[in-house]
Amino acid sequence: MTDTDPTPEGDASVEAATSAGAGAEAVDAEPELDRDGTSTPVPIAEPELSDDAIERVASILEAGRLADGPEVRAFEEEFASYCGTADAVATANGTTALHAALEAIGLEAGDAVITSPFSFVASANAIRLAGGTPVFADIDPETYTLDPTDVERVLGERNDIVGLLPVHLYGLPADMPALCELADAHDLFVVEDACQAHGAKIDGRRVGEFGDAACFSFYPTKNMTTGEGGMIVTDRDDIAARAASYVNHGRETDGTGGYEHVALGHNYRLTSVAAAIGRTQLERLPACNRARREHAAYYDDRLADLPLETPTEPANARHVYHQYTVRTDERDALESTLSEREVQTGVYYETPIHRQPAYETVSTAAASLPQAERAAADVLSLPVHPGLTERDRRTVVEAVRDHFTTQ
Numbered sequence: 001m002t003d004t005d006p007t008p009e010g011d012a013s014v015e016a017a018t019s020a021g022a023g024a025e026a027v028d029a030e031p032e033l034d035r036d037g038t039s040t041p042v043p044i045a046e047p048e049l050s051d052d053a054i055e056r057v058a059s060i061l062e063a064g065r066l067a068d069g070p071e072v073r074a075f076e077e078e079f080a081s082y083c084g085t086a087d088a089v090a091t092a093n094g095t096t097a098l099h100a101a102l103e104a105i106g107l108e109a110g111d112a113v114i115t116s117p118f119s120f121v122a123s124a125n126a127i128r129l130a131g132g133t134p135v136f137a138d139i140d141p142e143t144y145t146l147d148p149t150d151v152e153r154v155l156g157e158r159n160d161i162v163g164l165l166p167v168h169l170y171g172l173p174a175d176m177p178a179l180c181e182l183a184d185a186h187d188l189f190v191v192e193d194a195c196q197a198h199g200a201k202i203d204g205r206r207v208g209e210f211g212d213a214a215c216f217s218f219y220p221t222k223n224m225t226t227g228e229g230g231m232i233v234t235d236r237d238d239i240a241a242r243a244a245s246y247v248n249h250g251r252e253t254d255g256t257g258g259y260e261h262v263a264l265g266h267n268y269r270l271t272s273v274a275a276a277i278g279r280t281q282l283e284r285l286p287a288c289n290r291a292r293r294e295h296a297a298y299y300d301d302r303l304a305d306l307p308l309e310t311p312t313e314p315a316n317a318r319h320v321y322h323q324y325t326v327r328t329d330e331r332d333a334l335e336s337t338l339s340e341r342e343v344q345t346g347v348y349y350e351t352p353i354h355r356q357p358a359y360e361t362v363s364t365a366a367a368s369l370p371q372a373e374r375a376a377a378d379v380l381s382l383p384v385h386p387g388l389t390e391r392d393r394r395t396v397v398e399a400v401r402d403h404f405t406t407q
């Protein structure tokens with residue numbers, strides 16, 4: 001894996017704020033201690049909160065403005081600027097971001113939207129919540145993201161598709177150049193599910209810049225967190241205005257709303273406390289992503305000779321390793337070896353969405369999607385979060401190597 005990002009992220013002050021640092025030197029220089037002085041498992045995820053976050057939250061609490069307010073507006077502006085979009089609308093979580101974005105785009109009952117079957121269920125649920133029908137295309141077995149060739153097959157078979165909802169899974173962008181070309185050719189909207197990919201790039205552009213809208217989650221396991229939280233980014237004024245209204249009970253968005261409700265809406269607002277945490281997390285994101293990439297490179301080097309597949313990073317992409325996911329046909333055995341060695345792992349996702357019980361009644365879910373089904377049986381994610389110590393990642397590598405070499 002090489003860092004193909006032409007624009008190095010962050011600056012020295014951001015770097016210094018990250019406990020894991022970014023370079024090999026910084027990580028290797030860490031003392032040989034257990035993570036908190038005791039013998040604890042290596043966690044699969046760990047939020048990286050700074051003192052700064054605590055101070056900012058304290059100042060919000062002191063000011064007493066807890067719900068929506070200027071702190072949320074400031075977070076929206078900073079997040080839009082990071083993503084390179086004109087607008088951002090904060091929401092209560094990633095699921096509500098996806099739902100509100102689809103409502104703002106004007107999805108209508110029965111509209112069919114192509115998405116990935118190999119994702120967290122919220123990707124497809126959002127389409128259903130907005131009244132649409134999710135239609136699944138298969139994934140590319142190397143990137144685990146929507147395969148444009150299979151999307152094209154589905155477009156050839158159906159004439160009711162109005163949009164694409166690709167998922168940037170594990171921190172790797174879907175093939176947006178190819179998917180956007182298909183969307184243009186078939187006059188489809190694109191909503192990016194970027195819930196796992198804050199800061200990832202393809203063709204030198206950040207995720208969020210490609211679709212009509214893109215949605216992020218700030219759940220604690222994500223590359224940045226607000227506890228619960230989400231964000232819609234968009235360059236389209238009409239989508240930004242309708243989404244901002246939808247998340248605020250259908251009020252006008254110029255602040256004159258009061259108890260006048262011009263459209264159907266919801267309370268999907270983010271709190272000021274969450275926004276305060278988010279602003280500090282956004283400052284740390286570039287350094288945290290660099291630390292994730294450095295851990296991934298460490299694993300790539302040390303696992304390359306084993307009979308397992310390490311993650312792919314296409315030459316035009318910059319992966320941000322929300323997950324470092326390997327695949328092997330002895331996934332369950334590897335998972336139990338690692339558990340015995342106190343290394344936490346995760347299976348994302350054991351059941352593809354079209355095989356979920358909640359999708360039994362969705363007729364479009366009956367399709368056979370062999371790549372998604374195979375991936376669900378083979379994938380295992382190893383700890384890759386920025387808080388990993390040198391000792392943690394060595395423990396991970398030794399445990400994986402021992403599994404394959406001492407049988």
Ligand SMILES: Cc1ncc(COP(=O)(O)O)c(C=O)c1O
Pocket residue numbers: 093094095096119120122123167193195196217218219229230
């Ligand atoms: C790909 C994907 N989409 C949507 C979501 C939903 O985000 P949230 O949990 O913040 O509602 C998640 C969160 O796990 C996700 O990973």
